[in-house]
Each structure stands twice: as structure tokens, then as C-alpha cells.
Amino acid sequence: MPFSRASKALARFTVLDLTRVRAGPTCVRQLADWGANVIKIESPPGVEDQMGGPREGSDFQNLHRNKRSMTLNLKAPEGRAAFKRMVKRADVVVENFRPDVKKRLGIDYKTLAKVNPRLVYASISGFGQTGPYANRPGFDQIAQGMGGLMSITGLPGQGPVRAGIPIADLTAGLFAAIGILVALLEREKSKKGQYIQTSLLQAQVFMLDFQGSRYLVKGEIPKQAGNNHPTSIPTGVFKTKDGYINIATAGQKTWQRFCEEVGATALMDKPDYKTPEARSKNRNALSVEIDNYLANGTSADWVDRLNKAGVPSGPIYAIDQVFADPQVQHLGIVQAVTRKDRSKMKLLGQPVTLSRTPSRLAARPPDLGEHTDVILKEFGFKAREIAALRQAKVL
Numbered sequence: 001m002p003f004s005r006a007s008k009a010l011a012r013f014t015v016l017d018l019t020r021v022r023a024g025p026t027c028v029r030q031l032a033d034w035g036a037n038v039i040k041i042e043s044p045p046g047v048e049d050q051m052g053g054p055r056e057g058s059d060f061q062n063l064h065r066n067k068r069s070m071t072l073n074l075k076a077p078e079g080r081a082a083f084k085r086m087v088k089r090a091d092v093v094v095e096n097f098r099p100d101v102k103k104r105l106g107i108d109y110k111t112l113a114k115v116n117p118r119l120v121y122a123s124i125s126g127f128g129q130t131g132p133y134a135n136r137p138g139f140d141q142i143a144q145g146m147g148g149l150m151s152i153t154g155l156p157g158q159g160p161v162r163a164g165i166p167i168a169d170l171t172a173g174l175f176a177a178i179g180i181l182v183a184l185l186e187r188e189k190s191k192k193g194q195y196i197q198t199s200l201l202q203a204q205v206f207m208l209d210f211q212g213s214r215y216l217v218k219g220e221i222p223k224q225a226g227n228n229h230p231t232s233i234p235t236g237v238f239k240t241k242d243g244y245i246n247i248a249t250a251g252q253k254t255w256q257r258f259c260e261e262v263g264a265t266a267l268m269d270k271p272d273y274k275t276p277e278a279r280s281k282n283r284n285a286l287s288v289e290i291d292n293y294l295a296n297g298t299s300a301d302w303v304d305r306l307n308k309a310g311v312p313s314g315p316i317y318a319i320d321q322v323f324a325d326p327q328v329q330h331l332g333i334v335q336a337v338t339r340k341d342r343s344k345m346k347l348l349g350q351p352v353t354l355s356r357t358p359s360r361l362a363a364r365p366p367d368l369g370e371h372t373d374v375i376l377k378e379f380g381f382k383a384r385e386i387a388a389l390r391q392a393k394v395l
Helices: 023-033 058-063 077-087 099-105 109-115 140-146 167-190 200-206 210-218 252-262 276-281 283-294 299-308 319-324 326-331 372-378 383-391
Strands: 014-017 037-042 068-071 092-095 120-125 195-199 235-239 244-248 313-315 334-338 344-348
Touching: 014 023, 014 077, 023 037, 023 058, 023 092, 023 120, 023 167, 058 344, 068 372, 077 109, 077 383, 092 167, 099 120, 109 120, 120 167, 140 167, 140 200, 167 195, 167 200, 195 200, 235 283, 244 299, 252 283, 252 299, 276 283, 299 313, 319 326, 372 383
Parallel strands: 014 037, 014 092, 037 068, 092 120, 120 195
Antiparallel strands: 235 244, 244 313, 334 344
């Protein structure tokens, strides 16, 4: 049965996926979801566990859809030889070993570029391929701490707080995918591949964005601000009659519209709140006053009224409420894929749509080595060669 592609957009590219855990698989998932021929190369049973979690778990299922799986022992010389044979026909290799591992195995970029000069090779690491921390093991929360995020997340004086998602892992994977796509575009002109590298630490520092520029440009060291926006005031979480909502009142006109809608026009002329600078200086007292005005209405009522008045506002959902929201459902980001037993499983699809070549969840996550023989045949391996690799316990 032919493998069903997720999209036509990247269907001409073949990707050899050596990644594990999260950052690497996040990168390759982007390519798979846009139709690349992604071949997940995994260790045979008993060699090593490289997944970082159960195969049937929701995490694995989410990361590895739209891919095929084959087993190959890269620690064996026969396995490395077979891999290099596949590299000759591949467009992309993605890995997130520690920097020394690929060199020890002889599958680093310099080696493989001699096999295929058009190869685009991407490495994702914890701290970079070189430098004093290059060989340290990488982990998302370590990058969050070293990248400054934990120092600006949480309530003032609370102490460091991690973000609720593995943002360093996820963004490193996304940036690597962008780098791969850029390199493939450039290759159309140069006819040459190139080496791409990113790290959890680089990704996390980049994601500081305006908080980073506050320091680099002005020398300001941002602190924890809790739910309050650090520069747009009042913007944050406010208490209503039955819960909490987010309100964003960036700009003087929005502030005026907000005051008029909630019946707080008296605040507009109060010296402590009249200008953005005054509101910043007195933000805590202002938040208490706003809570008092909002106490006579429900969260749903205020969200509706404020948005109609041109003041950005929204509910604060638990995860189940997110997926029950009519706008989320309308956007169609939740898609179903058919399991091996023909039952349906819901996963998150891509958050961007293309008019002619959309992405879809076309194939369930593969079983370990499910497509080994089929893939090797596609790369020109004869039946006797595959049998020999199995006899050598390389597959």
C-alpha cells in the first residue's frame, strides 16, 4: 500500500530522520506535515531506547505522525554503510545527538557531504556544536533558565518559574525547520547543500525578543511582572464576578474606550492614571480599582462588551475549554488520524493554512521498523542485501 503524504508542498524531498525526544522530532514533524518523504531511522529492538517515552503515549503520537519508520543499527559498520548509501539519494538529514556522537559514528556533515554534496544537514543540540558547553546534555528547562525566561516568568518575588510548555525544545525545532527550508531554496540556485545548526539555548535567547532588546538597547534588566504586561498598562489578568479575564489596553485611545465601557470614566482624569507613565508607576493600585469595576459583571459578559467596544479581551481557559471554543473548532486545528485498529485519534494539525497545498494528518505514527523493507527497496537494496542485513542483526 503506497504511503499517503500529508501535502504536495514538500513531496519532492526525502528526509532521513535521526532525531529523538522532542526538539529534533518537532523539526522533522514540520517537514512531514508538509509532505516530505520522512524516514525515521530508529535503533533495532535491544540496541537502545531513543524515544524518551512510551511509543503508544500521546507525546510520541503527536510528534511522529506522517512519517515512516525503519530500523538500522548505526553502531554497526554494516548499518553505517547502508545509511551512507541512503544519504546518496536523500535531500536532508536531521539529528540531535550530542555533538561528539555523530563524529564518533562517522555520520557528521563533513563526512556525509562527500557522499552527497547536495545534502542539507541539520543539527540541533542543547548549547551549540562548539564552545565551552558544547558537550553538556541539553534539556528544555535548563535552557529556559540559562536563556533568561525563568527570571521574567511568574509573580514578582516568587522566584524563578518555568513556562508551562517546553518552549526551548519547540522553538529550536521550528527554527531548524526554517533553516532547512531556506537551505533547500538556496540549493535550487547553487546546487549545493549546507550545514545548519541551532540549539535550545540559541532558540530560548532569541525568544526573549523585546525583553532581550530592552537590555541590549537600553540596559534595562526586566523583572518578573506576573500577569501584568511589562510595558503596556493596564494589560493583564483582572477579576470579574465569576472568574478572571485578560484585558489589553495598549494605547491612550484604547484606555479611554475601556474606561467608558466599564463605567470608569472617573479614572481617566485621575492624575495617578491619566498618562501611560502614571499608570505604569501606579499599576498595582489601578488593578485593584479595575477589579472593583468588573465585579458587577461576569467574565463572558465583559469579554463580549469589551471586544465590541474595541478593547481586546478574552477568557482564560483550561485546556478542555480551549478545544470547546467555537473559534478554535472553526479554525480546524484539531484533526483526526486513523489508528492501526481503524479507530480515530485526534491530534493537533499545523497552525498555518495554504490554499493549494494544505497540510493534513495523512498517516498515523509508525510502529518500530514498520516500513524497513519497503524503504530499503526504494533506495535500491536487493532482497538478498536486506536479508544479509537482517542476518547481521543490523535491522
